[in-house]
Amino acid sequence: MRLFECGSLVPGCPWHTRADNDAEVVRRVVEHMRTAHGETMIRENMIENIKARIVTANETA
Ligand SMILES: [Zn+2]
Numbered sequence: 001m002r003l004f005e006c007g008s009l010v011p012g013c014p015w016h017t018r019a020d021n022d023a024e025v026v027r028r029v030v031e032h033m034r035t036a037h038g039e040t041m042i043r044e045n046m047i048e049n050i051k052a053r054i055v056t057a058n059e060t061a
Contacts, residue, residue, distance in 0.1 A: 003057035004029050009049055010037060018057050025054050 004025050006013040015036065017028045029050045033039040039046070 001057040002054050004050065004054050006032065008053045022051060022054055026050050
């Protein structure tokens with residue numbers, strides 16, 4: 001599993017998501033950015049920022 005914690009990109013945000021692959025994580029994070037942080041313009045560098053912060057999650061956690 002791959003894990004993204006929004007707090008690593010937006011300090012103080014407790015939201016996080018887990019998925020089987022990076023593409024799905026990025027898709028969910030972009031949706032969260034739009035709905036929770038009002039980021040209507042998702043720029044390419046934001047996608048890179050998201051990808052750089054995705055980590056491998058403990059399967060049993
Ligand atoms: Zn967030």
